[in-house]
Amino acid sequence: MCEANAYMVKDGEETLLMESVDLVEPEADGTFRLVGIFGDQITIKGKIRRMNLVDHRILFEP
Template structure:
């Protein structure tokens, strides 16, 4: 499977936002819509810090 888990980086820790993310769509410059493999949705405000697709991880960072 090609989905990844999305995490928020907070104070040096990884906080799980959503599992099995299939689609990431920008809503605006700093807001992202995450869509899971079962159609569940979540909105994240911040920026994409990094993606490690081999390990199936997407990291977001909050706006300062």
């Protein structure tokens, strides 16, 4: 399995945004659309801080 969990990092704390993310797609308005393995979707505003695919983690920051 290649999916990862997405987190928002703010003030040194990580908050889970979505589990089992299969697709991260940048949108024209500067947001990111995250799509899960079952088709669930969220849109977040922020920037990618780090992607560690070995550990299955995507970190965003505001």
